[in-house]
Amino acid sequence: MLLLNGKKTAEEIRLELSQKVAERKSKGLKIPHLAAVLVGNDGGSLTYVGAKVKACEEIGYGSSLLRYDESISEEELLQVVYDLNNNPEIDGFIVQLPLPKHIDELKITRAIDPMKDVDGFHPINLGNMVLGLPGFLPATPAGIMELLKRNNIETSGKHCVIVGRSNIVGTPLSIMLSRNTNPGNCTVTLAHSRTQNLEELCASADILVAALGKPGFITKDMVKPGAVVIDVGTTRIDDPSRERGWRLCGDVDFDDVSPLASAMTPVPGGVGPMTIVSLMLNTFRALELNGK
Amino acid sequence: MLLLNGKKTAEEIRLELSQKVAERKSKGLKIPHLAAVLVGNDGGSLTYVGAKVKACEEIGYGSSLLRYDESISEEELLQVVYDLNNNPEIDGFIVQLPLPKHIDELKITRAIDPMKDVDGFHPINLGNMVLGLPGFLPATPAGIMELLKRNNIETSGKHCVIVGRSNIVGTPLSIMLSRNTNPGNCTVTLAHSRTQNLEELCASADILVAALGKPGFITKDMVKPGAVVIDVGTTRIDDPSRERGWRLCGDVDFDDVSPLASAMTPVPGGVGPMTIVSLMLNTFRALELNGK
Numbered sequence: 001m002l003l004l005n006g007k008k009t010a011e012e013i014r015l016e017l018s019q020k021v022a023e024r025k026s027k028g029l030k031i032p033h034l035a036a037v038l039v040g041n042d043g044g045s046l047t048y049v050g051a052k053v054k055a056c057e058e059i060g061y062g063s064s065l066l067r068y069d070e071s072i073s074e075e076e077l078l079q080v081v082y083d084l085n086n087n088p089e090i091d092g093f094i095v096q097l098p099l100p101k102h103i104d105e106l107k108i109t110r111a112i113d114p115m116k117d118v119d120g121f122h123p124i125n126l127g128n129m130v131l132g133l134p135g136f137l138p139a140t141p142a143g144i145m146e147l148l149k150r151n152n153i154e155t156s157g158k159h160c161v162i163v164g165r166s167n168i169v170g171t172p173l174s175i176m177l178s179r180n181t182n183p184g185n186c187t188v189t190l191a192h193s194r195t196q197n198l199e200e201l202c203a204s205a206d207i208l209v210a211a212l213g214k215p216g217f218i219t220k221d222m223v224k225p226g227a228v229v230i231d232v233g234t235t236r237i238d239d240p241s242r243e244r245g246w247r248l249c250g251d252v253d254f255d256d257v258s259p260l261a262s263a264m265t266p267v268p269g270g271v272g273p274m275t276i277v278s279l280m281l282n283t284f285r286a287l288e289l290n291g292k
Numbered sequence: 293m294l295l296l297n298g299k300k301t302a303e304e305i306r307l308e309l310s311q312k313v314a315e316r317k318s319k320g321l322k323i324p325h326l327a328a329v330l331v332g333n334d335g336g337s338l339t340y341v342g343a344k345v346k347a348c349e350e351i352g353y354g355s356s357l358l359r360y361d362e363s364i365s366e367e368e369l370l371q372v373v374y375d376l377n378n379n380p381e382i383d384g385f386i387v388q389l390p391l392p393k394h395i396d397e398l399k400i401t402r403a404i405d406p407m408k409d410v411d412g413f414h415p416i417n418l419g420n421m422v423l424g425l426p427g428f429l430p431a432t433p434a435g436i437m438e439l440l441k442r443n444n445i446e447t448s449g450k451h452c453v454i455v456g457r458s459n460i461v462g463t464p465l466s467i468m469l470s471r472n473t474n475p476g477n478c479t480v481t482l483a484h485s486r487t488q489n490l491e492e493l494c495a496s497a498d499i500l501v502a503a504l505g506k507p508g509f510i511t512k513d514m515v516k517p518g519a520v521v522i523d524v525g526t527t528r529i530d531d532p533s534r535e536r537g538w539r540l541c542g543d544v545d546f547d548d549v550s551p552l553a554s555a556m557t558p559v560p561g562g563v564g565p566m567t568i569v570s571l572m573l574n575t576f577r578a579l580e581l582n583g584k
Contacts, residue, residue: 106425122419123415123416123419123420123422123423123425123427124415124416124419125419126418126419126422126423127414127415127416127417127418127419127420127421127422128415128419129422130415130418130419130421130422130459130463130464130467131415131418131459132459133398133415135415156486157486157487157488158488159488165470165471165472167422167423167424171422171467171470172422174466174470174482175422175463175467178457178463178466178482178484179457180457180484180486185484185486187481187482187483187484187486187487187488187493188481188482189479189480189481190466190470190479190480191479192470192472192477192479194448194449194472194477194479195449195479196449196450196451196479201479
C-alpha cells in the first residue's frame with residue numbers, strides 16, 4: 001500500500017515555496033503576507049490559526065495574527081475586513097470560523113475581497129470553481145487534489161465516491177474531481193446522510209473520500225480491494241494515554257482498511273497538512289494575481 | 293407511465309404568474325419587466341429569444357428585445373449591460389449566448405448585476421447555489437426541479453445519474469439535486485465522456501437525466517425498469533416531412549425507453565417549456581428581491 005503522506009508532500013511544497021520566496025526577496029520583490037483574524041478563545045480555532053501562522057513564518061512569508069475579544073461587534077469586525085481588503089501589504093487573509101453567534105458569518109465572508117479570499121469561501125470563488133474559471137479553491141479539497149497529483153494517482157474515468165456533502169469539503173471536491181482536468185475526470189458520486197445502500201456504494205468506489213466526521217465509520221466491508229482511500233475526518237477523541245488528553249481520529253478505520261487499499265491517507269499526517277499548505281499556495285497565487 | 297408534461301406544467305405556472313401580475317397591477321404596483329439582448333442573426337438564438345419575449349407578453353410582463361448588429365464592439369455591449377443594470381424599469385435581463393467571437397462572453401456575463409441575472413449564469417449566483425444561499429438558479433436545472441416537484445416525484449435517497457457535465461445543466465443540477473432540499477437529497481452521480489461502464493451506471497439509476505446532446509443516445513438497455521427519465525436534449529435534426537425541415541430530438545429514444553420508465557419527459561414539450569417558465573419565475577423573484 002502506498003501511504004499518501006500529506007505531511008511529507010506538504011513539506012516538499014513548503015520547500016518549493018520557501019525557495020520562491022527567497023528568490024523574490026533576492027530580487028527585491030514583495031514577499032507574500034497572510035493575515036489571520038481570530039475572534040474569541042476557542043481552543044481548536046487557536047490551534048488551527050497558530051499552525052497557519054507558524055507555517056507562514058517557516059517558509060519566509062510575512063504573517064499577522066489579529067485577535068479580537070468575542071465581544072467584538074459585527075460592525076467592528078466588518079471594519080477589520082475592509083481594512084485588510086484595502087491594506088496593500090496583505091496579499092491574502094482568512095477569518096477563522098466559527099464566529100460568535102451575534103456575528104453573521106456569511107456577511108463577513110462576503111465582505112472579504114474575492115482577490116484576497118485565500119480560504120476560497122466567497123460565493124464568487126465557488127462560482128468560478130463551478131465554471132472552471134481562475135479563482136481561489138477551498139483549501140481542503142484543493143489540498144486533496146494536490147496530494148493526488150503529486151502522488152501520481154490516476155483519476156481519469158475512475159469512480160469516486162465522496163461521503164459527506166459539506167460546503168467546504170464534500171460538495172466542492174465533487175465538482176473539482178468531475179471537471180475535465182488532471183486530477184479530475186472522475187465519475188463522482190456524492191453520498192450523504194440520506195443515501196441508501198451506502199456500504200454497497202462505497203464498496204464500488206475506485207477512489208473513496210470520507211468526509212463525514214464520524215470516527216472509524218469506514219470499515220473494510222465498505223472498501224473495494226485496490227481502492228484509493230482519502231480520509232478527511234479529524235475528530236478529537238479522548239485519549240488519556242496522551243499528555244494532552246486527546247488524539248485525532250479519522251473517518252476510516254485505518255488498521256482495518258489499509259491492508260485492502262492500494263493507496264491511503266493516514267490521520268493525522270494526511271489531508272490535514274495539505275489543507276494548511278493549500279492556504280500557503282493560495283497566498284502565493286494571490287500575490288501573483290494581484291500583480292505584485 | 294406518467295408523462296412529465298412540461299408544457300402543461302409550464303402553462304399552470306404561467307397562469308399563476310399572470311394572476312399575480314394582475315393582482316399587482318390592480319394594486320398599482322410595478323409589473324415585472326424582462327429585457328433580452330440579442331446580438332446578430334443566428335436563427336436558433338432568434339427563436340429562443342422570441343419565445344421568451346412572447347412568454348412575457350402572454351402573462352402580462354413588460355418585455356424589451358434589444359437587438360444589435362453582430363459588429364457591435366465589446367465596449368458598446370458592456371455599456372448596454374451597464375444601462376440595463378441601472379435602469380429601474382428592468383427587473384431582470386438576459387444576454388442570449390453565444391456571442392460573436394470578438395466579444396468575451398465571460399466579461400459580459402460578469403458585468404450583469406447579479407440581482408438582475410435571471411439566467412443565473414453569474415459566478416456569484418452559482419456560488420450561492422453551491423452554498424444553498426438565495427440567488428438565481430440557472431433556468432434549465434431550476435425548471436427540472438420544478439417539474440419534479442409539481443409532479444410529486446420522490447427524490448430523497450434516490451440514486452440520480454446525470455449524463456453530461458455542462459456548466460449550465462449537468463453540473464448545477466448535480467449540486468441542486470444533492471442538497472438537503474425537496475426536491476433534492478438524491479445520491480447524485482455525475483457522468484460524462486470519460487465515464488467508464490456508462491450503460492451499467494445508467495441502468496442503476498432511479499432517476500436518469502440525459503443532458504449530453506446526442507440524439508437518441510439513451511436506449512432501453514441503459515434504463516432500470518421503473519426509473520424516472522428526464523431528457524434535456526434538444527438537437528435539431530433534419531426532417532423533410534416537416535414544413536420547416538427539422539424537428540427537435542431528445543437524448544433518449546422515447547419509443548424504446550417509455551415502456552420501461554415510471555415517469556418520463558417528452559421532447560419537445562418536456563424540459564424545454566420549463567426552462568422558459570423558470571426565467572419568468574426568476575424575473576418575478578427579481579422584482580420582489582429588489583423590493584419593488
